[in-house]
Amino acid sequence: MTVTDDRPTPPAETPRPRPNPVLALLRNSWRQLTSMRTALVLLFLLAIAAIPGSVLPQRGVNPEDVRDYFVAYPDLAPVLDRLGAFDAFGSVWFSAIYLLLFTSLVGCITPRLRDHIRALRSKPPAAPKRLDRLPQHTVFAAPAGGAPAIAAVLRRHRWRVEVRGDEVSAEKGYLKETGNLLFHASLVLVLIGVALGSWYGWSGNRVLVAGADNAFCNTQQQYAETSFGPQVQSADLPRFCLQLDDFEARFLESNGQPEFFNAKVTVDENGGTPRPAEFSVNAPLRLDGANVYLLGHGYAPVVRYTDRFGRSQTSPNPFLITGDIGLTGEGLAAFPDANVDPATGERDPELQVAFSGLYLPTAPQEGPFVRSEFPTERNPLLNLVAYRGNLGLDAGIPGSVYELDQRQVDAGRVKEVGTKLLQLGEVWTLDDGTTLEFLGTEPYIVLSVRHDPGSTLLLVSSGTLLLGLMGSLFGRRRRVFFRVRPADPAGESSTPGSSLVEAGGLPRVDHPGFADEFTRLVAAVSGAGRRVDPDGPAGARVGAE
Amino acid sequence: MSVLSDQLVTFSILAYLVAMVVHAVEYALGNARVRVGPPARELVGAAVAAAGGAGSGPEPTVRAAAAAQQTAAQRTAARARLAGLGAVAVTVVAALLHLGALIARGVAADRMPWGNMYEFVLTVSFIGVASWFVVLWKRPTLRRLGLFLTLVMVLLVATAELLLYTPIVPLVPALNSYWFIIHVATIVFSSGIFLLGVVPAGAYLMRAGYEQGRRSFPYLLAKRLPAAAALERLTFVLHAFSFPIFTFAVIAGAIWAEAAWGRAWGWDPKETWAFISWVVYAGYLHARATPSVKRNVATWLAVLGFLTVMMNLFGVNIFFEGLHSYGGLD
Numbered sequence: 001m002t003v004t005d006d007r008p009t010p011p012a013e014t015p016r017p018r019p020n021p022v023l024a025l026l027r028n029s030w031r032q033l034t035s036m037r038t039a040l041v042l043l044f045l046l047a048i049a050a051i052p053g054s055v056l057p058q059r060g061v062n063p064e065d066v067r068d069y070f071v072a073y074p075d076l077a078p079v080l081d082r083l084g085a086f087d088a089f090g091s092v093w094f095s096a097i098y099l100l101l102f103t104s105l106v107g108c109i110t111p112r113l114r115d116h117i118r119a120l121r122s123k124p125p126a127a128p129k130r131l132d133r134l135p136q137h138t139v140f141a142a143p144a145g146g147a148p149a150i151a152a153v154l155r156r157h158r159w160r161v162e163v164r165g166d167e168v169s170a171e172k173g174y175l176k177e178t179g180n181l182l183f184h185a186s187l188v189l190v191l192i193g194v195a196l197g198s199w200y201g202w203s204g205n206r207v208l209v210a211g212a213d214n215a216f217c218n219t220q221q222q223y224a225e226t227s228f229g230p231q232v233q234s235a236d237l238p239r240f241c242l243q244l245d246d247f248e249a250r251f252l253e254s255n256g257q258p259e260f261f262n263a264k265v266t267v268d269e270n271g272g273t274p275r276p277a278e279f280s281v282n283a284p285l286r287l288d289g290a291n292v293y294l295l296g297h298g299y300a301p302v303v304r305y306t307d308r309f310g311r312s313q314t315s316p317n318p319f320l321i322t323g324d325i326g327l328t329g330e331g332l333a334a335f336p337d338a339n340v341d342p343a344t345g346e347r348d349p350e351l352q353v354a355f356s357g358l359y360l361p362t363a364p365q366e367g368p369f370v371r372s373e374f375p376t377e378r379n380p381l382l383n384l385v386a387y388r389g390n391l392g393l394d395a396g397i398p399g400s401v402y403e404l405d406q407r408q409v410d411a412g413r414v415k416e417v418g419t420k421l422l423q424l425g426e427v428w429t430l431d432d433g434t435t436l437e438f439l440g441t442e443p444y445i446v447l448s449v450r451h452d453p454g455s456t457l458l459l460v461s462s463g464t465l466l467l468g469l470m471g472s473l474f475g476r477r478r479r480v481f482f483r484v485r486p487a488d489p490a491g492e493s494s495t496p497g498s499s500l501v502e503a504g505g506l507p508r509v510d511h512p513g514f515a516d517e518f519t520r521l522v523a524a525v526s527g528a529g530r531r532v533d534p535d536g537p538a539g540a541r542v543g544a545e
Numbered sequence: 546m547s548v549l550s551d552q553l554v555t556f557s558i559l560a561y562l563v564a565m566v567v568h569a570v571e572y573a574l575g576n577a578r579v580r581v582g583p584p585a586r587e588l589v590g591a592a593v594a595a596a597g598g599a600g601s602g603p604e605p606t607v608r609a610a611a612a613a614q615q616t617a618a619q620r621t622a623a624r625a626r627l628a629g630l631g632a633v634a635v636t637v638v639a640a641l642l643h644l645g646a647l648i649a650r651g652v653a654a655d656r657m658p659w660g661n662m663y664e665f666v667l668t669v670s671f672i673g674v675a676s677w678f679v680v681l682w683k684r685p686t687l688r689r690l691g692l693f694l695t696l697v698m699v700l701l702v703a704t705a706e707l708l709l710y711t712p713i714v715p716l717v718p719a720l721n722s723y724w725f726i727i728h729v730a731t732i733v734f735s736s737g738i739f740l741l742g743v744v745p746a747g748a749y750l751m752r753a754g755y756e757q758g759r760r761s762f763p764y765l766l767a768k769r770l771p772a773a774a775a776l777e778r779l780t781f782v783l784h785a786f787s788f789p790i791f792t793f794a795v796i797a798g799a800i801w802a803e804a805a806w807g808r809a810w811g812w813d814p815k816e817t818w819a820f821i822s823w824v825v826y827a828g829y830l831h832a833r834a835t836p837s838v839k840r841n842v843a844t845w846l847a848v849l850g851f852l853t854v855m856m857n858l859f860g861v862n863i864f865f866e867g868l869h870s871y872g873g874l875d
Contacts, residue, residue, distance in 0.1 A: 036838075040831060040838070043824055044828060047853075050817050051821065053817055054814040054818060054861070054865060058812060061811060252715065255714065257714055257715070258718050259718065260721075281721075282718070282721065282724070282801075282805045284807065291807065293806065450807045452809075458809055459800070462796045466789060466793055473788070473789060510778075
């Protein structure tokens with residue numbers, strides 16, 4: 001990715017008598033890969049390759065949407081899946097493009113880094129013979145002190161200066177190439193940071209219901225879903241336990257839009273003394289080796305089921321919010337251990353009980369009771385269906401704890417035994433005399449616990465990337481030359497006998513402000529020395545710009 | 546305050562429309578013949594300052610031949626100039642109304658007016674027009690671009706009012722962070738400059754074709770535009786200025802996303818399209834710095850970059866569902 005076009009041309013290689021065709025092919029391919037044209041094509045491809053990832057649902061972003069897509073397009077989805085379209089940014093084709101691009105980048109900046117270091121160590125080149133051929137040129141009366149005095153002024157203006165006899169060469173604006181190299185090197189570091197995060201990072205999501213009984217400790221089994229980098233073992237997880245004490249949420253009266261969230265927790269890190277902590281959206285809980293993020297919240301209705309033997313079980317059941325503004329929740333309260341005969345201790349799987357349905361924090365005054373009107377609990381209502389039968393929880397097949405196993409229902413192993421709208425404190429007596437009581441609710445929060453060891457590198461390299469970018473865009477490399485020579489013998493000069501200085505300036509990149517800078521610099525160098533005009537147009541040019 | 550803001554938006558659309566018409570009058574009066582003489586020198590001087598020696602005046606023979614037409618032409622030119630200055634004045638009025646609408650909206654909502662797509666488009670377009678005044682102040686010869694700029698303004702602000710209007714509501718907790726100001730302000734600012742940048746980019750593409758002798762439809766419009774080289778340079782300056790700000794905005798967004806959602810980068814549709822824009826603009830800057838790539842091709846990349854910004858602004862809010870769903874549209 002050669003950006004500057006004024007790279008010193010390497011000395012012509014002496015042609016070897018018989019070039020190895022394989023080596024030649026490799027060398028040509030490498031040159032092709034590291035050429036600017038290829039880099040541009042790869043950049044363009046990268047932009048195009050990113051589009052499918054935004055159009056199609058992505059597993060890493062929203063796995064439910066991917067499942068829905070499979071249902072909606074049963075023929076197309078498997079084909080797309082084989083192409084990696086649901087994990088577009090980790091797919092072979094996307095990786096291939098950015099890896100090629102980064103190879104091209106490294107192959108380009110490495111020789112440029114070498115050249116730049118060489119340029120930084122070398123002195124500004126000798127002045128060309130004809131300074132009047134340079135884009136900027138002028139002649140003025142020499143200041144007292146000659147070339148060393150000029151050099152001193154230039155040094156004060158932060159130019160790199162080299163004096164050769166009566167000639168002064170100066171160069172400035174190395175920052176452009178330095179910045180450019182820093183920018184590209186930072187890009188490589190960003191990629192390394194991302195790679196570190198995906199290899200050594202891990203994350204887990206779960207629901208945490210308020211109360212001491214519902215606390216959890218950081219092990220892989222405690223998460224509903226986890227994502228572990230290939231280099232992470234479950235033993236690597238930092239040790240801490242978390243208990244939700246209280247959750248506060250405020251909403252706008254007018255439309256129920258959330259305004260404020262705050263979770264109060266008790267943290268027990270590394271077996272130390274438990275300490276209170278708070279966190280919120282935008283302000284995660286930062287623990288040693290893990291961060292805890294608040295992703296969502298809802299209500300967990302607490303219900304008590306009393307079976308036919310008179311034994312009661314109480315459980316808070318987080319009802320997952322369905323996505324409306326009123327925080328309508330959908331969930332399941334399952335009692336697989338209900339109706340165990342206390343005399344024999346035998347469990348009849350046919351007598352397992354579950355209640356499935358909706359929780360409405362603020363139920364409307366009239367039906368249908370399917371959608372809550374407000375996110376706080378103004379008129380709490382459970383809209384439940386009771387099921388009895390084998391819930392399928394014993395089969396060892398992993399199932400959701402939030403919904404009834406539909407296969408059991410379809411197979412007739414679970415039967416619907418009634419529906420009911422249950423208000424707070426209300427008791428529902430089922431056909432077999434067992435009862436369900438709606439005791440209240442506990443708030444729950446949805447947590448994401450994450451660790452990304454690459455984040456510091458990402459942050460630092462983003463900073464250097466930005467610095468480099470600005471240096472590269474706003475730095476301008478330019479050279480000026482001054483040559484002190486005796487006054488024109490023809491006697492055109494108004495100050496005969498004194499010597500003159502011929503100055504030339506060469507911007508090495510597109511730099512419209514260079515003429516002004518050159519004029520100012522010449523004025524500074526000539527100091528009190530009066531400008532003369534021995535050769536009309538060239539001198540006048542400075543004034544005209 | 547909310548009602549005042551809405552009325553000011555309507556008035557500013559009308560004012561932009563008037564400015565556009567007055568710019569069109571200037572355009573219609575503009576006469577190519579008067580461009581020999583001092584104005585031409587001014588133009589070329591601004592365009593290729595580095596080349597030096599430009600604008601050394603017309604040939605004496607040309608001057609003699611044109612002398613007869615000079616008086617009439619100059620009168621028309623004076624009228625065109627008056628119209629142009631008038632158009633700029635009306636644009637200033639429109640921009641002030643626009644700013645007033647934003648302030649009123651901010652006061653009514655008691656926060657920065659960037660909370661939803663409607664407010665976002667209003668702010669981006671205001672940044673665009675404000676930056677246009679800076680450009681105009683530095684390079685008065687580019688005034689005729691105002692025709693295209695006011696056209697873009699009318700389209701954007703009217704789209705915002707007609708299609709995206711959202712009543713004022715406070716911010717959702719996810720937006721309630723100081724990063725909201727940092728991230729959104731820089732995104733708005735850089736998008737505004739990109740928006741302004743596409744005006745000279747489009748004008749350059751037409752003008753370059755015109756200068757190459759093409760006289761078919763879109764190129765002919767560029768007959769009275771400033772010189773292609775000046776337009777191209779302005780395009781580059783605007784993008785080179787905006788790109789680091791955009792880069793910073795994306796980085797700030799990533800830092801915020803780490804705090805809010807637990808990951809710096811998650812390929813949310815908005816993030817993906819910001820990535821696409823970044824890559825395309827990076828491609829533009831590289832292409833422009835490469836002598837073997839034609840300036841036309843590079844400038845097309847800038848236009849493409851702007852299309853991706855627009856896609857991110859409108860398309861992603863409307864078509865995709867993601868974490869950045871603050872559009873306020875149902």
